[in-house]
Amino acid sequence: MKKKVLLGICGGIAAYKCCELVRLLKKAGHQVNVVMTQAATDFVSPTTFQALSGEPVLLDTHDGLSGNGMAHINLSRQADVMLIAPASANTLAKIAHGMADNLLTTLASARSCPLAVAPAMNVQMWNNPANQRNLALLRQDRVQILGPADGEQACGEVGSGRMLEAVELAELLADVWTVPLLSGKRVLITAGATFEAIDPVRGITNISSGQMGMALARACRAAGASVSLVYGQIQTPLAAGMAFAEQVSSADEMLAAVQRLLPHQDVFIAVAAVADYKVRNRSEHKLKKQAGQKVPVIELTENPDILATVAGRPDAPFCVGFAAESEHVLEHARAKRLKKGVPLLVANEVSQAMGKATNQVILLDDEQETVLPQMSKDDTAIAIIERLAQLLVQR
Numbered sequence: 001m002k003k004k005v006l007l008g009i010c011g012g013i014a015a016y017k018c019c020e021l022v023r024l025l026k027k028a029g030h031q032v033n034v035v036m037t038q039a040a041t042d043f044v045s046p047t048t049f050q051a052l053s054g055e056p057v058l059l060d061t062h063d064g065l066s067g068n069g070m071a072h073i074n075l076s077r078q079a080d081v082m083l084i085a086p087a088s089a090n091t092l093a094k095i096a097h098g099m100a101d102n103l104l105t106t107l108a109s110a111r112s113c114p115l116a117v118a119p120a121m122n123v124q125m126w127n128n129p130a131n132q133r134n135l136a137l138l139r140q141d142r143v144q145i146l147g148p149a150d151g152e153q154a155c156g157e158v159g160s161g162r163m164l165e166a167v168e169l170a171e172l173l174a175d176v177w178t179v180p181l182l183s184g185k186r187v188l189i190t191a192g193a194t195f196e197a198i199d200p201v202r203g204i205t206n207i208s209s210g211q212m213g214m215a216l217a218r219a220c221r222a223a224g225a226s227v228s229l230v231y232g233q234i235q236t237p238l239a240a241g242m243a244f245a246e247q248v249s250s251a252d253e254m255l256a257a258v259q260r261l262l263p264h265q266d267v268f269i270a271v272a273a274v275a276d277y278k279v280r281n282r283s284e285h286k287l288k289k290q291a292g293q294k295v296p297v298i299e300l301t302e303n304p305d306i307l308a309t310v311a312g313r314p315d316a317p318f319c320v321g322f323a324a325e326s327e328h329v330l331e332h333a334r335a336k337r338l339k340k341g342v343p344l345l346v347a348n349e350v351s352q353a354m355g356k357a358t359n360q361v362i363l364l365d366d367e368q369e370t371v372l373p374q375m376s377k378d379d380t381a382i383a384i385i386e387r388l389a390q391l392l393v394q395r
Helices: 013-027 046-053 071-078 089-096 103-110 123-127 129-140 166-172 211-222 251-261 306-311 329-340 377-394
Strands: 004-009 031-036 081-087 115-119 149-152 158-162 186-191 226-231 244-247 267-270 277-279 300-302 318-325 344-349 361-365 369-371
Touching: 004 013, 004 071, 004 103, 013 031, 013 046, 013 081, 013 166, 031 046, 031 071, 031 103, 071 103, 081 089, 081 103, 089 103, 089 115, 089 129, 123 129, 123 158, 186 211, 186 251, 211 226, 211 267, 211 377, 226 251, 251 306, 267 306, 306 318, 306 329, 318 329, 318 377, 329 344, 329 361, 344 377, 361 377
Parallel strands: 004 031, 004 081, 081 115, 186 226, 186 267, 226 244, 267 318, 318 344
Antiparallel strands: 149 158, 277 300, 344 361, 361 369
16 A cells, blocks of 8 residues: 655764665555755755655755645645654654654644654663653654664663664564554464474475565554464564574474464464474484495375464364465365355465465455465465454454
8 A cells, every 4th residue: 555654854873774774665566755954964965865765855844845845734735654763862852842853843734644763862861760751752642653673773772762763663664554453462373384304404394575564564564463473484584573583493392382372362374384294204414425325215294284273272263274285275264164164264375475575365254265466475464464353353
């Protein structure tokens, strides 16, 4: 979903991260208008942001580029969301107390769109009681606080206050405009491919990239859920903003992690591509090929069925399963949903999904079967969550 983003940049060394942020937002198809404080121009030039955004950069309330002189009204009415990054302690204090002494703070005061801020400051400034009081006021006014992160700071100290990375901000910004369909819900998701060892260096796995699982984790988080993630091998970045995340290897490890986290979860989404079989006669040492030696025989035994195990519990959360089939997709999906007793199952064809950035799925539940068009996995995840939210209301 393409949006008009109003990006305010304060003075601080973290301003350099906004160059990448603008690039990522533009790459995602969003329109980005940049407003800079005078202090911000000491770190990155307005020309840089104009080149990256393709839009004029505004610096103060008297900027001639603002047309009728009402930039604080025009820009805020046109934007879908406003983000201030980096947000200095000074600007946060001004906004918290309704001060409007430059274009950026005036925009924040006059806006009609949601506001998010990404604080960036020294750890002592972050922990300063006055700063924390200002942040509390902002939260009361429904301003979303993104970050900060912990780590080494430009001043050499270590602690809270680092601005989130550009890729994290670009991802978390979707939370600001997304309808909180899963507000207050706790969601547990499995993602990625499991790995069943044959010996210390070889194993049985599959081509799952983990993209669908991460897309669902992002969609659930954006919809207001607290998301816990158990994942295997992935070839995609880990979703940001998870309440909890743990990487495992085998199906047995994944089941153990799921069972440990399951209490008090409202929804369980089993997206992981779990190997059906594991090696019974796993070798403790690397299998060596030697002249005249017989080819080793690998004995397989069934892995636990994680989805069926969870769905079969008397205290089972609402379960969402996935069926990746190579043929007769709908027929196999219907049978799988009934066999495992899950209220919602997402079916797709392996060749159209695994390892790819797009997906084309069918949603099966007690009421209907919905065929979704081929689209990005992020858009597919949003559609799945919309149906999930409808079913949870009816439950």
